[in-house]
Amino acid sequence: MSYFRAENLSLHFGGLKAVDSVSFAVEKGEILSIIGPNGAGKSSIFNLISRIYPPTSGKIFFEDQDITEQPAYEIAGLGIARTFQNIELFENATMLSNLLVGRHRHSSTQLWQELLFLPSVRAGEKLHRRRVEQVIEFLDLEAYRDKLISGLPYGVRKVIELARALCSEPKLILLDEPSSGLNVEETGDMSFWIRDMKTELGITVLMVEHDMTLVNRVSDRVIALNYGRVLAMGSPSEVQRHPDVVAAYLGA
Amino acid sequence: MRFLFKTDYEDDIRLFPHSGYIVSYGILLAFLAVAPFVLSSYLVSQLVFVCIYATVGVGLMILTGFTGQASLGHAAFLAIGAYTAAYLQQYNVPFPVYFLAGGLLTGVVGALVGFPALRLTGIYLVIATISFAFIVEEVLARWESVTHGNEGMRVKTLSLFGQAVPQNGPAFYFLCLGVLILTIIGTLNLLRSPTGRAFVAIRDSETAARSMGVNVSLYKVKSFAISAAITGLAGVLFAHKLSFISPEMFTLQLSIEFIIVILIGGTFSLHGAVLGAIFLVMIDPFLTYLKDDLPVIIAGIAATFGADSITAGKIHGNVAAIASANGLKGAIYGVIIVLFVLFEPLGLYGRWLKIKLFFQLFPLYKRATFKRQKIYVKSERNR
Numbered sequence: 001m002s003y004f005r006a007e008n009l010s011l012h013f014g015g016l017k018a019v020d021s022v023s024f025a026v027e028k029g030e031i032l033s034i035i036g037p038n039g040a041g042k043s044s045i046f047n048l049i050s051r052i053y054p055p056t057s058g059k060i061f062f063e064d065q066d067i068t069e070q071p072a073y074e075i076a077g078l079g080i081a082r083t084f085q086n087i088e089l090f091e092n093a094t095m096l097s098n099l100l101v102g103r104h105r106h107s108s109t110q111l112w113q114e115l116l117f118l119p120s121v122r123a124g125e126k127l128h129r130r131r132v133e134q135v136i137e138f139l140d141l142e143a144y145r146d147k148l149i150s151g152l153p154y155g156v157r158k159v160i161e162l163a164r165a166l167c168s169e170p171k172l173i174l175l176d177e178p179s180s181g182l183n184v185e186e187t188g189d190m191s192f193w194i195r196d197m198k199t200e201l202g203i204t205v206l207m208v209e210h211d212m213t214l215v216n217r218v219s220d221r222v223i224a225l226n227y228g229r230v231l232a233m234g235s236p237s238e239v240q241r242h243p244d245v246v247a248a249y250l251g252a
Numbered sequence: 253m254r255f256l257f258k259t260d261y262e263d264d265i266r267l268f269p270h271s272g273y274i275v276s277y278g279i280l281l282a283f284l285a286v287a288p289f290v291l292s293s294y295l296v297s298q299l300v301f302v303c304i305y306a307t308v309g310v311g312l313m314i315l316t317g318f319t320g321q322a323s324l325g326h327a328a329f330l331a332i333g334a335y336t337a338a339y340l341q342q343y344n345v346p347f348p349v350y351f352l353a354g355g356l357l358t359g360v361v362g363a364l365v366g367f368p369a370l371r372l373t374g375i376y377l378v379i380a381t382i383s384f385a386f387i388v389e390e391v392l393a394r395w396e397s398v399t400h401g402n403e404g405m406r407v408k409t410l411s412l413f414g415q416a417v418p419q420n421g422p423a424f425y426f427l428c429l430g431v432l433i434l435t436i437i438g439t440l441n442l443l444r445s446p447t448g449r450a451f452v453a454i455r456d457s458e459t460a461a462r463s464m465g466v467n468v469s470l471y472k473v474k475s476f477a478i479s480a481a482i483t484g485l486a487g488v489l490f491a492h493k494l495s496f497i498s499p500e501m502f503t504l505q506l507s508i509e510f511i512i513v514i515l516i517g518g519t520f521s522l523h524g525a526v527l528g529a530i531f532l533v534m535i536d537p538f539l540t541y542l543k544d545d546l547p548v549i550i551a552g553i554a555a556t557f558g559a560d561s562i563t564a565g566k567i568h569g570n571v572a573a574i575a576s577a578n579g580l581k582g583a584i585y586g587v588i589i590v591l592f593v594l595f596e597p598l599g600l601y602g603r604w605l606k607i608k609l610f611f612q613l614f615p616l617y618k619r620a621t622f623k624r625q626k627i628y629v630k631s632e633r634n635r
Contacts, residue, residue: 050463076465088460092520093452096264100446101453105465107446111474114445115438121445122265129261168464 002061003028003204004172009058011044011228018044020228021058026172031198031205033215035239036225037248042208043085044228046174049206050075050082062172077105081170083161085177085208091150095160098149099135102167103128135166139193154181162193166201173197175207179214191217212240224248254612267440284429288422294537296425300493301533302526303428304486309513309525310435311482316511317519318443319475320455321369324507325381328388329480331502332358333487338405338497339398347412355485362480366473385507392499404498407491419493428489435482436522442478451475505582512585516592518599527600539581547572 002025011019019041026032034042047053049060051072059068062078070078081102090098106128109121136142139159144152149160158181165173178194179187191214197203209215215222215236222239224231232242239245256263256270268274288296308326315321333354340350365384372380392399399405410417410424417423442448450471453461462468491497509532517528551568559567574580596603610617 052459052463071467072462073465073467076463082463084460084463088457088463090453090456090460092456093449097449097452101449101461101464101466104446104450104453109445111442111447111478114442114447117441117445121441125265125445126261129264164464 002026003063004206005061006045006049007059007061009045009048009060010056011041011048011053012056017228019048019055022225022228022230024223024230024233026204026206029198029202029204030220031194031207031218033219033222033236034206034208034225035210035212035215035222036231039227040225041228042225043176045225046082046176046206046208049080049174076168076170079169079171080174081165081168081172082174083158083165083176083178085180087154087157087161089149089157089161089164092148094146094148095141095144095152096129096132096146098160099132099164099167100128102164103131105168106131131169132167135163138166138196139163155183155186158182158186159190162190166197166203170203172204172206175205175209177208177210179209179211187211187214190214194218265444267437288425293420296422297420298533298537300419300425300428302529303425303432304489304493305510305513305533306526306529307428307432307435307486307489308483308510309517309529310432310439310522311479311486312510313514313519313522313525314439314442314451314482315475315479317514317521317524318448318455319451319472321472321475322374322378323381323479324378324504324511325365325385325388326479326483326510327502327504327506328385329358329362329483330487330490330506331388331392331497331499332361333484334407334491334497334502335392335399335405335487336484337488337491338407341408347410351485351488354488355481358484358487359477359481362483363473363477365480366476369476370469370472382504382507385502385504389499389502392502399499402499404496407495407497409495410492419495424492428493431485431489432526435485436526439482439522447471447474508582508585512589514599515589516599518601520598521601523601523604524599527604531600539584543572543575546575 004026005024007023008021009019009023010017010021022041022045024032034045036042044053048055051067051070055068059066061067062080065078067075067078090101107124109124113121136145139162141156141159141163144156144160149157152160158178162175162178165175175194178190182190194205194207194214195218198205205218207219219236221234222236223233224239224242224245226244226248231244231248232239234242254270254272258264263269268277284299287299291299308330311329312323312326315323336354336357337350340353345353365381369377369380393402395401410419410427412427415423417427443451450461450466453464453466454468454471454475458468461471494501513528513532514525515528516531517524517526547568550571551564554567555561555564592599598605606622609621
């Protein structure tokens with residue numbers, strides 16, 4: 001049994017088939033990239049996995065558990081974290097509180113305990129902070145702890161969003177275009193971090209990406225999509241040479 | 253300029269980041285402690301209203317300022333707290349019991365309002381809360397066996413542990429102040445724990461909050477319940493302060509006043525709730541002063557510029573008619589809201605922060621520091 005599986009996953013908006021019976025599997029500890037032209041249904045697959053959209057048909061399994069019907073807020077609790085293509089940070093909060101929201105699934109304090117700020121809450125806060133600091137160190141974000149997100153540049157926000165996802169200590173992380181809007185140097189950093197997430201933190205990565213340099217550098221396997229259907233699946237070089245993929249990108 | 257050198261995670265958790273806060277809040281507390289003995293009884297009475305309005309402001313701030321859910325129904329929550337007190341008092345229930353019961357009942361009603369509000373955002377939520385307030389007002393007027401309808405209810409003098417606490421004495425002032433301080437401390441505790449961060453997360457991006465594992469529906473209901481419960485507690489004190497309550501006291505205008513409290517104070521900080529309450533309560537004597545003295549002053553000015561006594565009398569009459577026109581208060585509130593939204597969206601507390609920074613950075617303060625600018629990265633978000 002695979003670690004993560006999507007079976008005949010479909011998402012239709014009226015007559016538009018955004019995702020059309022897509023099946024794939026992710027093995028534990030691998031980095032799987034999804035590529036494809038604009039509108040191929042890549043982000044829609046992510047939105048199906050994180051339950052922002054309910055699928056029209058098909059099933060999603062994670063660690064042999066059917067998660068197709070789970071409510072969206074429980075997906076994080078299962079150990080699946082994600083980032084967004086257009087950055088969904090909490091703009092009017094500091095970076096620290098953004099990252100601490102990432103710890104939400106690990107907090108267990110009750111409302112009345114929090115109102116009194118009992119020692120258990122204080123201890124929990126310190127524990128969360130320690131974990132957050134590990135992520136800050138991992139992604140070199142030391143300079144921004146008390147900065148408001150609304151005042152930070154795009155490239156930094158992109159990294160902070162990754163940091164917030166890592167703070168939830170996920171087993172599987174979904175990265176939606178991690179390099180969009182980043183310059184060459186920042187993309188290079190990103191590829192190191194994605195590799196390190198796999199080797200040092202043991203996180204399985206599923207990622208949507210347009211930058212083929214990044215895809216080639218980090219991915220173990222690649223899936224190519226077009227019009228909601230899988231065109232090719234395999235190693236990065238295999239997929240790039242596949243005639244259907246070439247046709248999709250360059251026109252037949 | 254002060255630099256905070258943090259050496260412990262505790263430095264980011266504690267309520268007072270450095271000793272300067274303890275000094276300034278200490279001075280404030282000392283002033284508030286001697287206030288009832290040095291100020292006139294009228295000003296002390298106004299201070300009690302400041303405390304009650306600020307408590308409601310803190311409650312509304314949790315819901316609107318931190319969770320991002322607007323409400324124009326908080327007068328109804330205040331009414332439920334007030335009527336619970338008046339009703340239970342008839343059966344000789346002691347104050348601590350009906351004080352907590354008022355908060356609890358209002359909290360439950362708040363949670364019930366929170367459920368239908370889950371599917372509504374923005375202006376629709378505002379309309380839903382207004383309708384809720386109308387329903388409560390109507391129920392209070394019609395349910396005569398409990399609320400005595402439009403006759404209203406008399407609230408007996410508060411008695412605490414066998415001691416009478418008259419609503420004009422210093423003891424009642426200290427009671428209201430104590431409730432306000434405890435509410436603020438509780439709210440600050442909440443805001444530095446996971447629940448408070450979940451509230452802020454919902455305000456800024458529901459999608460992201462959900463994908464981080466925040467049960468958005470549950471936390472919205474929690475926010476409604478906490479906000480309502482705090483308002484209910486304030487309602488009990490409100491009933492005692494006025495010693496008489498009737499349905500027409502808890503109208504839409506009162507809800508709008510509460511919105512003014514947080515809007516003018518600044519919707520991002522609890523300081524805002526207190527500053528807004530001071531502003532709103534203290535503008536009332538100012539308006540009364542205008543009503544009484546403005547016609548005399550204007551007529552006097554006209555007389556100095558050579559108007560004869562008949563013209564001066566006419567001017568006096570006209571100005572007096574305008575100053576005592578019906579609904580003038582509402583109009584002035586409206587103008588104040590518009591001006592604040594346009595020119596100082598961060599409210600009084602935002603202005604205070606700017607003044608503080610000016611002196612901290614002097615003479616290096618740059619005019620452009622707080623220039624508002626458009627942000628373009630917020631495109632096609634998932635909603």
